[in-house]
């Protein structure tokens with residue numbers, strides 16, 4: 420089977436400082452990969468390199484495109500990469516305000532990706548938007564309200580709807596539950612788990628929270644100082660960590 | 676004897692502006708950056724349009740200036756006087772006689788012809804600015820033809836008002852490529868932008884941008900399939916000349932709050948009256 424995403428030797432430096440170094444892994448269709456590690460370990464840097472928001476200094480990010488099969492998105496022309504970014508890829512930011520247009524209604528936020536790929540029928544766009552609000556458990560009556568009037572959990576769910584409306588195959592998430600109350604987190608996690616399962620999504624989730632990976636991730640990578648120190652099936656890594664750092668992390672001695 | 680070079684700007688500056696104009700004509704709808712000069716009037720007065728006019732005027736030209744369709748507003752009069760003084764060009768209020776017409780907020784009603792140049796004063800050249808304030812990002816959107824955001828703006832209009840409420844500076848797509856802000860003309864004028872025989876030049880002074888439409892360019896107003904573009908016109912004839920095809924201003928005519936609708940294009944209206952047409956409010 421062809422991996423959906425094949426990452427080889429991704430390295431990103433900030434000057435002399437290492438963001439992430441020599442990261443390689445394959446992600447197969449329908450798989451969810453979790454990335455954990457302490458603050459500053461390079462999780463967001465890696466995710467940004469994979470999603471094309473940062474250009475890595477070395478390495479390949481080979482995505483199995485619908486049209487042409489496996490292509491290195493690092494060297495692909497920018498218009499193509501940006502097109503992937505609004506069709507087959509989705510990116511859920513930790514802070515909803517980074518992933519939403521706060522001055523635009525909920526319907527407009529969800530509809531933007533549809534319009535970006537050529538939807539030109541207002542009624543259809545609006546129907547899809549309300550349909551998606553419903554799927555992320557936001558009252559369809561809020562379709563014309565701005566996200567500024569939404570709670571943190573609702574904003575995050577709106578961000579997810581806005582990203583999934585075009586039926587992407589790969590979702591990048593950076594701390595999607597960070598900064599939310601515990602009960603709100605739980606609801607969001609349930610929702611995410613349902614969507615991942617129903618849509619057969621592949622996903623890469625960066626998080627501090629081991630409960631998040633336990634619930635969502637099939638596989639897990641543990642990062643420290645920019646390097647992957649351990650990788651494997653989530654349950655294996657969490658139940659029987661091999662690397663000393665992973666052991667610390669799992670035993671919660673490290674309050675990350 | 677004048678203290679200034681012809682049309683105020685020095686030749687080198689005019690050459691620089693002409694290069695920007697030529698580039699704009701070569702890439703219809705594309706915003707060309709240019710080094711805007713200080714002009715002896717404030718930005719709100721159309722310094723972008725004035726610099727473009729200065730760069731295209733020749734001593735043989737006949738110059739007309741309109742502001743919201745009228746030749747006699749303070750703004751129009753002072754720009755006309757400025758070029759009478761600095762370029763010594765003849766001026767006119769008759770659309771058909773003018774070779775260069777500088778305008779703010781209108782396109783004349785009389786169809787323009789080959790050989791004429793229409794110069795627009797532009798306050799904000801970037802049609803995507805409303806939703807994306809980052810210049811680096813809007814530039815990328817233009818270069819990659821990522822215009823979904825333009826429709827988000829129209830979507831928002833419909834969701835809030837039930838119809839596309841944008842009635843000025845209504846965005847257009849030029850030759851199937853660049854999305855362009857036609858300056859704050861009423862959308863009523865949008866259909867005239869396309870396939871026009873005259874050259875159309877757009878100058879934004881504060882924002883330092885020039886863009887252009889060469890003659891007979893395809894210009895399409897953006898819309899949705901189920902909310903098509905509607906140029907809409909007030910449902911009255913002109914009170915003075917009876918025209919039913921012109922853009923109207925509502926004016927208050929007496930202290931009792933009496934109103935009437937009259938052509939915003941004063942030259943068009945007076946020419947029709949001179950030809951014997953009258954409206955119901957004509958004295």
Ligand SMILES: Nc1ncnc2c1ncn2[C@@H]1O[C@H](COP(=O)(O)OP(=O)(O)OP(=O)(O)O)[C@@H](O)[C@H]1O
Nearest residue numbers: 433436437438456457458459460461462463464465
């Ligand atoms: N723009 C930048 N310029 C310089 N250094 C940076 C930049 N962004 C990140 N770094 C550094 O790179 C390393 C990895 O940072 P990164 O943000 O990827 O970590 P992280 O694992 O996402 O941390 P957190 O859990 O706090 O979000 C850190 O040492 C950080 O200080």
Ligand SMILES: [Mg+2]
Nearest residue numbers: 462463464593
């Ligand atoms: Mg981070």
Ligand SMILES: [Zn+2]
Nearest residue numbers: 913916938944
């Ligand atoms: Zn009239």
